[in-house]
Amino acid sequence: xxxxxxxxxxxxxxxxxxxxxxxxxxxxxxxxxxxxxxxxxxxxxxxxxxxxxxxxxxxxxxxxxxxxxxxxxxxxxxxxxxxxxxxxxxxxxxxxxxxxxxxxxxxxxxxxxxxxxxxxxxxxxxxxxxxxxxxxxxxxxxxxxxxxxxxxxxxxxxxxxxxxxxxxxxxxxxxxxxxxxxxxxxxxxxxxxxxxxxxxxxxxxxxxxxxxxxxxxxxxxxxxxxxxxxxxxxxxxxxxxxxxxxxxxxxxxxxxxxxxxxxxxxxxxxxxxxxxxxxxxxxxxxxxxxxxxxxxxxxxxxxxxxxxxxxxxxxxxxxxxxxxxxxxxxxxxxxxxxxxxxxxxxxxxxxxxxxxxxxxxxxxxxxxxxxxxxxxxxxxxxxxxxxxxxxxxxxxxxxxxxxxxxxxxxxxxxxxxxxxxxxxxxxxxxxxxxxxxx
Amino acid sequence: xxxxxxxxxxxxxxxxxxxxxxxxxxxxxxxxxxxxxxxxxxxxxxxxxxxxxxxxxxxxxxxxxxxxxxxxxxxxxxxxxxxxxxxxxxxxxxxxxxxxxxxxxxxxxxxxxxxxxxxxxxxxxxxxxxxxxx
Numbered sequence: 001x002x003x004x005x006x007x008x009x010x011x012x013x014x015x016x017x018x019x020x021x022x023x024x025x026x027x028x029x030x031x032x033x034x035x036x037x038x039x040x041x042x043x044x045x046x047x048x049x050x051x052x053x054x055x056x057x058x059x060x061x062x063x064x065x066x067x068x069x070x071x072x073x074x075x076x077x078x079x080x081x082x083x084x085x086x087x088x089x090x091x092x093x094x095x096x097x098x099x100x101x102x103x104x105x106x107x108x109x110x111x112x113x114x115x116x117x118x119x120x121x122x123x124x125x126x127x128x129x130x131x132x133x134x135x136x137x138x139x140x141x142x143x144x145x146x147x148x149x150x151x152x153x154x155x156x157x158x159x160x161x162x163x164x165x166x167x168x169x170x171x172x173x174x175x176x177x178x179x180x181x182x183x184x185x186x187x188x189x190x191x192x193x194x195x196x197x198x199x200x201x202x203x204x205x206x207x208x209x210x211x212x213x214x215x216x217x218x219x220x221x222x223x224x225x226x227x228x229x230x231x232x233x234x235x236x237x238x239x240x241x242x243x244x245x246x247x248x249x250x251x252x253x254x255x256x257x258x259x260x261x262x263x264x265x266x267x268x269x270x271x272x273x274x275x276x277x278x279x280x281x282x283x284x285x286x287x288x289x290x291x292x293x294x295x296x297x298x299x300x301x302x303x304x305x306x307x308x309x310x311x312x313x314x315x316x317x318x319x320x321x322x323x324x325x326x327x328x329x330x331x332x333x334x335x336x337x338x339x340x341x342x343x344x345x346x347x348x349x350x351x352x353x354x355x356x357x358x359x360x361x362x363x364x365x366x367x368x369x370x371x372x373x374x375x376x377x378x379x380x381x382x383x384x385x386x387x388x389x390x391x392x393x394x395x396x397x398x399x400x401x402x403x404x405x406x407x408x409x410x411x412x413x414x415x416x417x418x419x420x421x422x423x424x425x426x427x428x429x430x431x432x433x434x435x436x437x438x
Numbered sequence: 439x440x441x442x443x444x445x446x447x448x449x450x451x452x453x454x455x456x457x458x459x460x461x462x463x464x465x466x467x468x469x470x471x472x473x474x475x476x477x478x479x480x481x482x483x484x485x486x487x488x489x490x491x492x493x494x495x496x497x498x499x500x501x502x503x504x505x506x507x508x509x510x511x512x513x514x515x516x517x518x519x520x521x522x523x524x525x526x527x528x529x530x531x532x533x534x535x536x537x538x539x540x541x542x543x544x545x546x547x548x549x550x551x552x553x554x555x556x557x558x559x560x561x562x563x564x565x566x567x568x569x570x571x572x
Contacts, residue, residue: 001566004559007490011514012570020570028487042509042572049510053517060518061525064501064565065492077484085477092468096475105478114476133483142480151476176547187572234480331550333543334507381507429547 002029009063011056013039015244019185022242026139026181031069035059081143082131084151086116105233106155107225107253114151122150125160126167134167135174138181140236144170148234156225157218162204165219165284166226168436169194172286173227177429183288184237187246188321190425192227192255193289193342195410197272200282200436201259208259210414217257224254249291256289256422258412264347265411266354274360275433282436288425289342290318295419297349303356306349307363310419311370314341314407315400318423324375324383324398328406328430335384337426340406343367344420346413364404372397492565497528499564504554505535507542511569518567532561 001008012020014036024032036059037052044052089099096113100106112118123130123146130147137144146167153166173180173192183190196206207217215221237243245252262270272283295313300306318338326339345353357363375383376394383398392398401407408431413420493499501522503515512535519531535542538557545551558566 001555001558002490003487004555005490006559006563006566007492008566008568010568010570013572016570016572026484028484029489030486032489033492037514040572041511041514041569044510046513049513050517053514053521057518057521057525060567061496063492064496065494067492069489072488074482074484074486076482077486079481081481081483084480087475087477089473089475091470091473094465094468095470096473103479113473114478115474116476119476136483137480141482141484143483144480147476148478148480151478155478176549179547229478233478332545332547427544427547 002032007033007064007067009033009035009060009067011035011037011060013037013041015039018241019244022139022236023185025074026141028074030071030074033063033067035063081133082145082147084145084147104236104238107228107232109225109253111155112157114154118154119147119150122154122158122160122163123147125150125163128167134170135230137174137230137235138237139185139242140234142234142236144230144234149230152229152233153222153226156229157222158226159222162219162222164436164438165196165200165204165223168284168434169223169227169286170230171434172284172432173230175432177432178286178288179425179427179429180231180235180288182427183425184231184235185242185244186425187244188425189245189247189249189291191249191251191289191291191422192231193287193422194223194227194255194257195271195285195342196257196259196283197262197270197277197285198282198436199280201262203282206257206259208261208412209264212258212261212413213256220257220259221254224251224257227255228252251291256292258344258410260410261347261412261414264350266347266350267358267360267411269360271408271410272433275431277433277435283433284436285431285433287340287342287431288428289422290321290338290425292344292420292422293317295349295421296417297419298417300352303353304366306352307357307366308370310343310421311367313421314343314367314423315371315373317341317421319377320379321426322378322382322400322423324373324378324400325386325402326400326406328403331429332427334381337382338423339426340401340408340424340431342408342410342422342424344410344412344422346416346418347411348415348417349419350411360409361404363409364407367407368399368401368404371401372399374398496522496526496565498530500530500532500562502532502534502558502561502563502566504558504566504568505533505542506544506568506570508544508570508572514569515567532563534558534561
């Protein structure tokens with residue numbers, strides 16, 4: 001509004017003041033009229049919130065006509081993105097790590113020092129120019145060059161041959177449909193999730209079998225740490241400000257990176273091929289998610305029995321923030337929150353389902369039919385049934401989904417009767433998939 | 439969760455080592471060395487925006503109240519509207535969330551933010567007050 005020449009006042013709670021200021025800076029406003037209210041404003045009584053208004057109104061009135069910006073310029077703007085600054089430091093490896101941490105250049109885990117020699121070696125893994133800016137990372141709006149992809153990749157444990165994978169991941173995360181800003185500054189426990197398909201799995205040794213999300217998966221872990229180094233160091237989204245995640249998640253250290261176990265996929269078509277890519281193409285798909293939950297089902301023998309236990313897990317995932325009757329082809333809104341889900345089936349579960357469901361489409365349609373919950377289980381204002389439903393009451397079953405494409409199925413992991421469910425982050429608009437360009 | 443500085447303990451140990459006349463050794467007896475590293479943070483790219491000038495007075499002006507759907511934001515703004523009616527009765531207060539329910543949302547995208555901004559601009563406001571709540 002300010003850019004349109006219309007003055008504004010924003011009321012924010014003291015817990016979110018710093019996030020508000022960081023957001024302003026990132027959109028180019030050096031300062032803004034902010035009225036500070038006591039946290040929280042949500043989930044307090046009507047009397048309390050009216051008292052908050054009474055208390056803050058004099059400030060609202062004052063800022064309406066008298067506010068002047070405390071600063072008119074944003075510091076640090078205008079420096080060229082390439083080459084990156086070289087820093088000299090004398091000390092031990094431990095001291096170097098302390099220096100990196102103190103400057104917000106690490107996540108707290110030890111890093112491999114990005115020396116000019118190491119970065120130059122990493123750059124040999126790509127034909128892209130080191131000066132190319134591949135993403136201006138919010139909320140800090142740091143310019144991520146190919147040179148910095150090499151530096152951050154090296155710090156995370158990646159190797160030169162991983163550069164195309166790192167660059168493909170950046171292309172996914174930077175897509176507007178991913179909503180990186182929202183996912184990395186939310187109070188929620190958001191998790192970046194990447195799924196890798198194609199020949200690159202075996203070429204690079206990407207993990208896709210037993211313990212795919214566990215330790216001793218050097219490529220998955222390096223890529224996962226790289227994602228968070230980009231977000232925290234270049235994007236500046238560190239906790240507690242401006243990353244406001246109430247609990248955070250260990251995925252704030254290493255993002256979730258799955259390879260699909262394509263050989264164990266009974267439906268044969270990989271996730272990427274299902275989305276229209278060629279089997280010869282290596283593809284990275286990604287979305288912002290909430291922490292996943294698991295399905296451990298050793299008992300179901302029939303396909304539908306297993307699908308039913310998965311359905312309750314899907315329906316209950318991210319409770320409190322989900323809407324009913326959601327649609328994949330509809331944008332974000334109170335009536336369309338958490339509009340899709342990924343089901344990461346262990347191969348044994350996939351085999352059990354495949355016996356009676358020879359197509360993934362049939363599985364998706366079954367989930368659309370079965371993923372429903374009573375109206376009373378939805379948070380107030382989030383379930384708005386369509387008029388065609390007619391009269392309903394608190395026990396009326398309300399479907400979470402309406403379209404098969406809202407259910408994404410990937411076969412991954414090793415032996416065992418286990419699967420994982422990752423619900424999408426509300427403002428994430430769709431899955432973004434890109435080809436890994438060598 | 440960003441962990442507390444895990445290297446602080448190392449720093450304390452290093453200071454102790456220095457006190458014991460081992461000025462160049464780390465915990466494992468590692469010698470200090472000269473490092474040259476790349477600053478991985480990158481420079482920032484932000485196109486500056488000049489804040490809009492404030493009106494000299496609110497008398498006779500149009501004030502739009504914008505609610506982003508967060509709990510109690512509407513209740514807060516409803517009370518603010520009442521206070522404006524008492525204190526600045528000549529001002530015209532428009533509750534956007536009552537006249538266009540499609541704007542009751544956190545936008546989720548630049549495109550949607552621009553759309554909502556367009557709706558507000560169409561009301562020709564002299565001031566917009568938004569509640570973030572949470």
